Amino acid sequence: MSSTIRIPDGFVEELKARIRPSDVIGRKVKLKKQGKEWVGLSPFTNEKSPSFYVNDQKRIFKDFSSGIGGDVISFVMETERLSFMEAVEKLAEEAGMQLPKATAQDEAAYDRMQRLRECCEAACTFFEDRLRAAEGSEARTYLEGRGLGAAAWARHRLGYAPDDWRTTIEHLKSRSFGMQEILDAGLAVQKEGGGEPYDRFRGRVIFPITDARGQVIAFGGRGLQPDAKPKYLNSNDTDLFHKGRVLYRYKAAREAFGDTDEGGLIVCEGYMDAIALAEAGFGHAVAPLGTALTEEQLSLLWRAGPEPVLCFDGDAAGLRAAYRSIERALPHLQPGRSLFFCLLSGGMDPDDLIRQSGPEAMRTALEHSLPLVEVLWRRERDAEAIDTPERQAGLETRLMSAAAMIQNGSVRAAYERDLKSRMRDYLWQRRQAKRAASGSGQRGEAAQKGAPQTSTPPMTRGLGLLVRAVESPHLIDIALETLSMATFPDPDVAAIRDVLISLPEADKGVDRGTIRDHLVSRGNTRAADLLETYPEIPEIAPDGPEEREWLIALEQYVAREESGPYGLAGAGDEVTSSPESWRRLHHEVSERKARAARLNEAAEQVDRD
Template identity: 65%
Template sequence: MAPPSIRIPDGFVEELKARIRPSDVIGRKVKLTKKGKEWVGLSPFTNEKSPSFYVNDQKRIFKDFSSGLGGDVISFIMETERLSFMEAVEKLAEEAGMELPKASPQAAEEYDHRKRLQAVCEAATAYFEDRLNSSEGMAARTYLEGRGLRPAAWKRHRLGYSPDDWRKTIDHLKSQGFSTKEILEAGLAKESDRGGEPYDAFRGRLMFPIADVRGGIIAFGGRALQPDAKPKYLNSGDTPLFHKSRVLYRYKVAREALGGGDGGGLLVCEGYMDAIALAEAGFGTSVAPLGTALTEDQLSMIWRAGPEPVLCFDGDRAGLGAAYRAIDRALPHVEPGRSLFFVLLPDGMDPDDLIRARGPGAMSDALEERISMSELLWLRERDAEPLDTPERQAGLEARLMAAAAQIQHPGVRAAYERDLKSRMRDHFWQLRQASRGRSKGSGDYRKRPGTGQFPASGDQGQVELKGGAPAKLRGLGQVVRAVDTPELLDLGAETLAAAVFADPDVSRMRDAVLDFADAGKPIDREALSAHLAEAGNMRAASLLNEYPQTPPIAVDGPEAREWLIALEQYMVAGRSAEQDTDTGMDDAGADATSSPSAWRRKHQLVAERRALRARMNEAAGKVGES
């Protein structure tokens, strides 16, 4: 333990507080509830009945009105655990993954030196901002305006321009009292390899200041304005202040925009301009790595801000590769309540392209369609090679299980194994049915789109059943989904009731599901199968029993929306077939004891079509008698 008699440098303490969210630490001792931008709870210092204890993550303070105590997270630990200042700092530093500096005059001097280098970077930022608005910055201003950014945005993001000269920035900083050594150490100048004077590191570039977790400028990114300039983007090299693998562009302001909510996370994109375009379009939680694949340090920062960040990648091969690398990096570290979601943008666009071409609404729509990490992992391995032989299918299983084995948390690892095996069984079942369909002359399977999208497509090809002729079982997957996840009925009972299925046993199964819901009966396979068999619908019962188990899905997630969209096709496609095809809308699967309820109103269309069918049958019988 560090001796309490020796002072820890102020810079270390400030960085420590910036890395820790107060609500995370305090929430372990006080049950906190989100209220606006603050967290509220009962005082840990008094026996109050009404909450008057507040935590503000943006200001990084707590205030207890019942006792009058308040302060930062360090003082909270000191009060609640009866620790000294140094003991509290050491405890929090260990939690934040920071190495406690040696408490010595040399350490304090080192921190003072870091402050001096940061002052150089701040002075350079102000200089670049000034140059952007001068005659020298015309090309940079034209570029920014062409990207839809106006002067107010330039100021918000502190954008600038580095003069296209070998020593202008150095000379300006020296005039501000900084030494050549300090300018070099801050990464704003480079030594000449020919023995000459140092020269400016950034020349003729649009400048993006890079801040640390406290908001202090520590480095720069520069974009070339000439089409043939190399490299297109240039970042500061590693310095005492900056290591690009440990920093995210816009992290501080994005974390503040996210607030201390109990869900969600940052929106991670690929570059400076994407992060700025997203922020200007209203997506203030956007951040970006600095030209590299996400590192473990950056993932840790992202997860500290929120448990379920969204990684948004360009819709091209490079973007997909970046998404796959992020999966491999993240898998060992996922835990309950901590994962990643992914958005792959359409048509080779990046976020800036999409927003300028189609507006912020298109970006919102893309984020609504985000997919989970397990889903993207499944798609990656499924599409890695053809699955037309048992050996290749075994290879898929081996790859999936090897990926799941990387997960360190045993509960999450087991959940991934169950989910991936379920997806694999569904897919192999579909491939077998498609193969049988080809043997029956149903067309060339290789030309049928979406064969890997089993839950959404609903087209199971042809199924050979004992004691019955082959029948297209379109919609079977959607009905079974509603059996295995009954909560979907809250979302789509009306749509399911109005759907028209070509196979009568799929319709009977659907009717039984709705009738069970109408009567308030628990919906499960065993009960439904027994009900169908008792009513004489042996084939429908067999279909339900033989269909692979589908994993439960969240009603408010993207898979539920896919289920509803896939179901809607049967409302449209089935209309014309209703008049000359047996829709199966009879009473064979109905529960005669059902009573009127909200569910009855939801599938009123079913009852109406049953009555119409009965009248048609009655009329047909009279014609036959005559």
């Protein structure tokens, strides 16, 4: 729709008067007449008893299970993830109402855009037909080799552009489109200095690109010959299409996303990845069009869901793409609006992974997606060595410079605290590992004289969180279940946690000295030493932002698993599981509580002894 078209007063009311809400809503919700109203199950929640009502007389709907309500326009906006103007245009077409045109110039511009859309649609149908014709055999073989049969071709409207210079042009001319319209739609190329235009797409598998309403506005083409240059070719920018403002499969993905409980759309790198994900059951997958994500594309993603997952190849190029996305996203982060990253190992992309290991492997990789702050931290941590005070200062400067890009004050402050905490913990762990390595070397010399040897202790991830709870005991009260469920890879850190949660239930005070004495009484001197030597940490105030951040950081240990062959993390890295993984593990609460009770009994026995 032309951006110059203005909806005049009264048009929206006339539109709603012409449309019966139960007709539109009834296409998505099975409604049953009940008195003057229609009743059905909520499309927004998984309820079993109907609490969704539609009133045609009042022209409203109300969903009591979710609290959502409004008119037919707001229903279309909610269920199809459309903007107000997109929903009005869609319903106006259904009602047979022509959108108003303010001036003759506006009307001409609107009609021209409609002709370009019709030209693209005619080309799309032509390409679909050519794929199924004799000349499309090579393209069919390619698609079948990628696991896509005729049903998938139809679902994604895949096609084939004949390997000829003017076949598409001549077909479109036969459908009454002029040469200038074909050029303006991006389907033909005009030679420099004049000469006959020629087809832009030749000898390629065709992927139609649609706008937010699902109308074809451009195409992508994949060359079939090994030496095809370029391998992938997109339409040039036109009045209809700007590659930085569009996402491949966006409308279909928004509709599929409405049927999921995920946090956002999945963003992959190419057409085939998006199609492979959709065919494997991840219908909310989209792809940019050969460029790094733009601010406009991020805005589209956030309109669909608050926490999209960017899925890139886990190679150097994939990391660079992830880092570029961070730079784009940082200024626009808001409370409840961020990004997650799924970086696949082994140079694989989603299509490779699904074909090699199946959809469940892809699901596992997505469940191990990392939050933006974690990828940002790893980027700066690994940028250069941090083995001197000057380089450590450089790390802090880079981290704070990145946080300073965030325009929202509360999110910026939260990032500054989180990144400083990560840096402090990481540097302390490095010092501990260095001391342990030094001690191991001394023990190695002693071993030559017959002294026993012990292995170097592992990195003590999570220790800082527990020390904060020691310094701020109210955290134990509000997070006892989460502490019980948390999994810490270092057994001595886990031992500190075990004593930490047992003391309050035994009516014992919580401080470093008491916990250290319990650990020593059990013979765990290393755990006692870890606790005693950890730097002093300021107390966290109740009900403040630092308390919330501590709870979020602790929850990351609730679903701790070693990353499989498809995750970003390598040996010794920390994996942040998705909210879906956390929810699935909450059934362990009872078992963990029982364990806490047993620890309590053990602590009391130690006191008696």
